[in-house]
Amino acid sequence: MNAPVQPGFDVERIRADFPVLAQQHRGRPLVFLDSGASAQKPRQVIQAMVRSMEERYANVHRGAYRLSEAATADYEAARAAVARFINAADPREVIFTTNSTAAINLVAHSWGRGVMQPGQAVLVSEMEHHANLVPWHMLRDDNRGIELRICRVTDAGELDLEDFEAKLADGKVGLVAVTHMSNVLGTVTPAERIVAMAHARGAKVLLDGSQAAVHRRVDMQALGADFYAFTGHKLYGPTGIGVLWARLEHQERMPPFLGGGDMIASVTLEGSTWAEPPAKFEAGTPPIVEAVGLHAAIDYVSAIGMPALEAHEHTLVDHAMRRLSDVAGLTLLGRAQDRGGVFSFALDNAHPHDLATLLDRAGIAVRAGRHCAEPLHARFGLEGGTCRASFGLYTTLGEIDYLAEALTKAREFFS
């Protein structure tokens, strides 16, 4: 069931690093297919965080004592590791947040309310996660004269680039905020092209990389975007830490989002001046232990190598496409040419929640519902939702076979 799927990529050895995967569920091994919601954690991440708390923990950027210096060094080393991982030109472009949602909200507040002008528009797509839609609803509804435009998605589940160009054409779009990989369709969007088209019309670009950063090598200098958001917990790291990559010249123009300690240069009772980027955007005690965990997660995936991960995922995606297409009565949402290991599906005789309950009984963890993407489900006429299987680096071909077999049996159960 768990044979290595790529030369040099030993999925069994990888699985042994993830303590939770040793769990049995009603006498069956756990088949965890919800990594798109949050990935499991390897021992290396867990141990790094334990070590941080046992040996090197204190608050950062404050104490003139050894422990605080050690914690500060670890926290800043994590920033440098993130910068290398995404090939940022400068570690100061990396702002630590609590997750992708916080990163996007930071842009919506500081850029959207602090830099954008009345009469400008934000352009998102129909396939956004609510995290990259609701903050823009809030900005639009904030009486600042900022419009919200929505780019259509094709029947195949790809960004409709004609519509995208049409919505940019009048030059009013100040910011394009689109996903780099759909959390529902698995579609990987053509980020370089999006950036080129947007920049040609004078718009800045925020990419929501929550899914993409896990599945692909993302290179800030090659992508050329203005902002990039992703989260630690989907990247085999802990919850509570996310990243906003933002160009320094943009950070200079952006007012702070949250005020407090650590983000100031000087404070009197009358007022304060802001610290330099990125500290300006990191008010309060940051997620120190989580940064250490994220650093360990980045080291972990980097040691395996993003090319090896991508190759593994390609094999899984091809296999899943074949196996799931063979399941009678199963509709797969989205048929994008370029896609990652996320599959949303509906069975013709079972509601997604009933199906998820059955799959859970078989030891298979999938997500059921609308995956924080209600408008996209409405777009495809699936208001009742779908089930979603999403893969991680520990997913095996055997697990996909088992899912396909369970889906076939579930259909028999409800017939």
Add this chain to the structure above:
Amino acid sequence: MFDDLRDLYQEVILDHGRKPRNFRRLEDADRTARGDNPMCGDRMELFLKLRPDGAIEDVAFQGRGCAISMASASLMTETVKGKSPAEAHILGDRFRNLAMTGACPDCGASLEEEMERLQPLSGVHEFPSRVKCATLAWHTLNAALDGSGKEATSE
């Protein structure tokens, strides 16, 4: 693979889930209420026709949801037809207890037959994430009886 799930998905549940009874609009309804579990996408609209003494003369619903929520709403409409609001509230309280614990210590006291009819849904207590599917219809019924106009939810 799924044989032990027949306790939850008994034939009567699957049957009511596929062919919900009283699944229609009541154009002359005296009371209506909406129920919505936004996290899972279950949604329903409940219609009540009341007799002059306040008892439920007719009840119907429309909506979408999983087999559990559709079956629960269907069985509820069959159970509360002809009942007074007080009886309907008692049934709702007992049903929520049944769905959450699988047991109903008060069930012998009265309305025994009615609770017997709802018994097939008791298996849901073993599935904490699904209890809200079974109870949405009853929350919606309460909202309709109270006439609060508030949207009901069991999430």
